[in-house]
């Protein structure tokens with residue numbers, strides 16, 4: 001299938017998955033998984049299952065890495081791999097805080113080829129293809145290279161790993177003096193997309209999984225932003241990593257501020 005057609009079909013599939021979330025009136029019963037306050041709802045599994053079914057019809061030879069139901073053990077292969085977070089922002093979803101992203105990335109030869117992140121509550125579709133740009137609801141994103149002091153810094157605190165919290169709060173205390181203010185919207189994928197569309201200068205997290213950042217990373221770099229590990233190292237779709245994303249200026253400022 002041609003890349004352009006696949007891109008359109010992936011966007012359509014993710015939008016349809018969004019209907020499953022938007023029409024739900026309550027998250028219902030939850031079960032816990034590893035870490036602290038890390039919950040799974042029936043919608044996390046349902047959306048992932050829906051996506052796997054539809055996406056395997058688009059690319060039958062693809063393998064899947066997904067957050068739920070055993071797919072987190074999957075490996076990103078040399079061929080086509082779909083990397084899925086069915087609901088990025090499950091805590092928001094449970095609390096009725098209307099900020100969640102469905103995140104679907106396609107990697108080929110171990111690098112991102114297509115990325116789609118959709119917030120069904122705002123009907124905002126962020127999408128990018130390698131070499132063809134990033135878009136928000138079809139409008140091309142061109143990142144303005146703003147400094148930290150001209151905007152907000154989005155952040156996450158590794159909510160399921162409390163032992164990392166003191167370190168990140170210390171870092172955030174230092175960074176708070178360099179930005180206009182800080183925001184935590186509860187979805188790593190959307191936070192990175194918010195940098196891509198200019199709503200934030202940068203984003204920082206002490207620990208993300210590949211499904212949290214894979215799709216959004218392509219959206220950001222195609223818009224003109226930068227995403228690396230915490231110390232500026234390449235991410236290479238690492239399974240788990242501390243992540244720093246930003247406009248080129250803000251990203252450099254944060255790296256320099258730590259030295």
Ligand code: IPD
Nearest residue numbers: 087088089090091156186187188
């Ligand atoms: C979480 C969200 C949150 C981030 C966590 C992620 P989930 O994903 O992206 O913003 O701080 O590290 O695990 O569990 O809601 O898919």
Ligand code: CA
Nearest residue numbers: 085088089212
């Ligand atoms: Ca996630």
Ligand code: CA
Nearest residue numbers: 067085087088
């Ligand atoms: Ca999730």
